[in-house]
Amino acid sequence: MKPVFPVEKTIRERSSVRSYDPRALSTKEKDLFYDFIKSLDNPFSVDVNFRLLENNDALKGEKLGTYGVIKGARNFIGASVPDTDLALEALGYSMEHLILYAVALGYGTCWLGGTFDRSAFSHAMNLKEGDLFPVITPLGYPAEKKRLMESLMRWGAKSDQRKDWNELFFKDNFSTPLIKTDADDFAFALEMTRLAPSAVNKQPWRVVKSQNAYHFYEAKTLKEGKHSFDIQRVDIGIAACHFGLAAAEKKLQGGFKKLSLPDISSPAEMIYLFSWDLNS
Template sequence: MKPVFPVEKTIRERSSIRSYEPRSLTPEETELFHDFIKTLNNPFSVDVSFRILESSDALKGEKLGTYGVIKGARNFIGATVPDCDLALEALGYSMEHLVLYAVALGYGTCWLGGTFDKSAFSHVMDLKEGDLFPVISPLGYPTGKKRPMESIIKWTAKSDQRKDWKELFFQDDFSSPLAKSDAGDFAFALEMTRLAPSAVNKQPWRVVKSQDAYHFYEAKTLKEGKNSVDIQRVDVGIAACHFGLAAAEKKLPGEFKKLPVPEIKTSSEMKYLFSWVLHS
């Protein structure tokens, strides 16, 4: 299905917004997002549940909080997923699709992993036993004025920088970088993948082109704490969303599938997740 917004323009316009006008979405705006959520799916056939939350949704009088990282936001996107194979990747894929839709409409968003009050948010998300709830995003009206804290966060995360092609995309094995000319029509989808956001901008995805497939790997660079999830799998899902939307816009043939682990020599921190398989 062709995206309902221009993919490249929207991806390039997306940035992490941390300062918002202190006003809530109108009921009509909230309904607009609920309608779009009903259309969302992901290529991993995992059921991702979304809720549009109000900051005033309180637990024992305590408002939902983000430890000072976000200022002024009155609404948040919360997403949960049952703990199953490719669950986190599916959540990243579906939620990034929703985030890009919001950006295309002019709203501000910001992926948040470890910087929100998970206990308070979890209560208003009505989590089922075994559900994963790794991330949220504010959803609202950007102020256009950055706070000093915002500049510091952006600088420390190097969020304006992205890895070069040769560090992310490979031909047949991890010792041979993939040239843009060898990617052909898929060079656009890979470039959109390169621009995807990730936790502290680690860009933990690697893609190996081999015969009629693009194999996606997680390059694990962050350690999850006790009782926490591997947030970098969400990041790979976000990157896959960029690839999938770009491929759909250009009507490139293929689909995401989980295959038997490819016979490609990898290091211990590299984990195969799924592939984009070209249709003949």
């Protein structure tokens, strides 16, 4: 799916918004997002279920809560997937595409993976047996003034910092950093990948260019929480979305595909997930 917004401008403008003007979205605005959700796809052929939620959609009239992390938001988007291969990556891919669309329209969003009332939100999501429900985002109008807590959270998480190229992108092995000139036209897609958001800003993606492919790995640095899913696989999907949208905008050849395990010597914490195959 080709982007309907300027990729680099939107990616660079995106930031986590935690303080909102307490206005609900209008029916017309909701329909705009419903229509975009219907058009969403992902390269992993996984059906991602999105629900646009109201603050009072919880059980018994309770409000959907975020433990004080988000203030003023009246609307949220939740996403769930069946527990299948590359499901979390697909969710991250599709939801980041939706978030960037919202950002391009001037709305505020914020990836939330742990700091929300999962029980209340799960009821509102109407989940099926076995569904994975890892993340939500508020969706609304950014408040004119940020709270002190919001600024402190951004500072503590080093939200504005990203790893350097030589820590994320490699050539043929994990010992040789990829030089930008060796990436040719894909340098832009990789730079957009570098700027992707992630849980506690761990940036767990690693990409190895080898022969006719860019191989995506997870650098596993966080333990699975009590909900028994790997939130960093969502992060890899987010990064892949940035790569895919940038490649589509520049009309670069290839596509995402899960290949046989690449013949690349890798550290134990590096887990191969999928590749951008130039021959696809």
